[in-house]
Amino acid sequence: EVPWKDPITVFPTPEGSGYQFSFHRKLSRGNVDAEPPAGHxxxxxxxxxxxxxLIAFLIAQAQRMNARVFAFDYRRGLEVPLRALGAEYSEITANRPTGLNPLWSETDPEGQQWLSEWITALIERAERPLTAQQSQFLQDAIRRNAEAPQGxxxxxxFASLFAPLDDDGDLESRIREWAPxxxxxxxxxxxxxxTFSLNGDLVGFDLTSVLDNGNDKERAARAMQDRRPTIIVVDEAWRALDTDYFADKLQGWLVTLRKxxxxxxxxxxxxxxxxxxxAGASILQGxxxxILLPNDDASAQDFAALNLNAKELTIMLETPPGKRVALVRDDQGSVLLDTDLTDLGQLLMSIGNSTAGRAALAAPDYDPEFWRALK
Structure with missing residues (x-):
């Protein structure tokens, strides 16, 4: 048995057999109601x-399990397939309003605690840590904000609350960097x-042109209390992990989100x-x-952190370019899968980031059924 009742999909192996792919390891029979094992x-x-x-295909197949998807995209690589699947998709662009205002939305005790940690991460610098007085004043200001009318x-x-603090205006000036x-x-x-919406079964955001601020992912994490099957995609994950705040948070989230x-x-x-x-080593352990795709331009050192055996490393480095296979590994072993999706025919155009798909989306009033006409 698998936690989401059915495998995500079935891939052929090079030998011609079928492999039932799931993000999670199988559960023992009679234990299907147990807390789900990690599927990260x-x-x-x-x-x-x-x-x-491949990611778009797995997302599409996961819809059979009624899985919700939040995709944090990079360079709009998933926009065409997400929109073809009916997703709400937003591009967060520098110097354009985002709709984000966590001061308005995060007012319960959990939200206040998160705001304290998050705002501290925004305004603190290694050479300018907050003093104990400033940290306490920040917590008091967050509490007063939560008690204030919505308007x-x-x-x-919020910035005006710091004017009385006797620190030569230091903390207020840091906060005002984020004011209008x-x-x-x-x-x-x-x-x-x-007005930043996470409503919907499929939601995508392109974050290419902005620094990772963590607020979007924190909001996604707090939207999952219903324990519905959910997939969070973090494209170009190294960019997010290059942010100290998010790298620290992700370790805890991997545990929390599994539950x-x-x-x-x-x-x-x-x-x-x-x-x-x-925190890269601990994140890899979590x-x-x-799912590893061959890369003939890579070196053995590029895979060193994964501890591949000789056969696995040969597959990664010596598979001819253009051959669509993937090595799937977990703590129970590895298997090579045939991931060539050309049999999807015209539908392949809608799950790839095709030129035709991007052109269709560029129209001011594009047809939500644009994918049907892609060739």
């Missing part, structure tokens, strides 16, 4: 090697309410990008499943 998955592959197509829970009002007139004001400062029936897919090109990030 690392997906590695070169640029142009088929990662996005006063915004960054301009500050250099980061476009991210949160211009939003009197929080909430959620699978995190960390996507990147090289294992070293994860291993060399802060990812039980690996």
């Amino acid at each position: 998955t690392l997906i590695l592959g070169p640029s142009g090697g088929g990662k996005s197509v 006063l829970r915004h960054w301009s009002q 007139s500050g250099r980061y004001g476009w991210i949160f400062g211009g939003n009197r309410e929080d 909430l029936n959620c699978v995190v897919l960390l996507v990147t090109q090289f294992a070293t990008q994860i291993a060399n990030s802060k 990812v039980q499943t690996q």
Whole structure:
């Protein structure tokens, strides 16, 4: 038995047999109601090697299990397939309002605690840590914000709460960088309410042009209390892990999200990008499943963090370019799968980031059924 009742899909092996793929390991019979085992998955592959197509296919297949999907995209690589599946998709662009205002939405005790940690991470610097007095004043200001009417829970009002603090205006000036007139004001400062929506079964965000601020992923993590099967895709995961705040948070989230029936897919090109990030070693230990695509431009060192055996390493380095196979590994072993999806025919155009698909989406009033006409 598998935690989500059925396998995600069935892939052929090079020998012609069928392999039932699941993000999770199988449960013992009679134990199907147990807390789900971790299904977090690392997906590695070169640029142009088929990662996005494979991820889109797995997302589409997971809809049979009524899985919810949050995709944190990079360079809009998943936009075409997500929109073809009916997703809400937003591009968060520098210097354009985002709709994010966590001061408006995070008012319960858990939200206040998170705001304290998160705002500290935003404004603190190694050479300028907050003093004990400033940290206490920040917590008091967050509490006062939570008690204020909704119309006063915004960054301009929040910044004004720090004026009485006797620190030569230091903390207030740091907060005002995120208020409307500050250099980061476009991210949160211009939003009197929080209109950033996580509603829907499929939600995608392109974050290419903004620094990873963690708020979007924290919101996704808090949207899963219903324990519905959920997939979070973090494309170019090394960029998120290069942020100290998110790297620290992710270790805890991998445990918490497992209990909430959620699978995190960390996507990147090289294992070293994860291993060399802060907390990379522990994060790799928390990812039980690996889907590895061959990369003839890579070296053995690029895979060193994964401890591949000689046969697995040969597959990764010597498989001819263009041959669509994937090595799936977990703590029970590894298997080589045939991931050539050309038999999907025209439908392959809608799960790949095709030129035709991007052109269709560029139209001011594109047809939501655009994928039917892709050739």
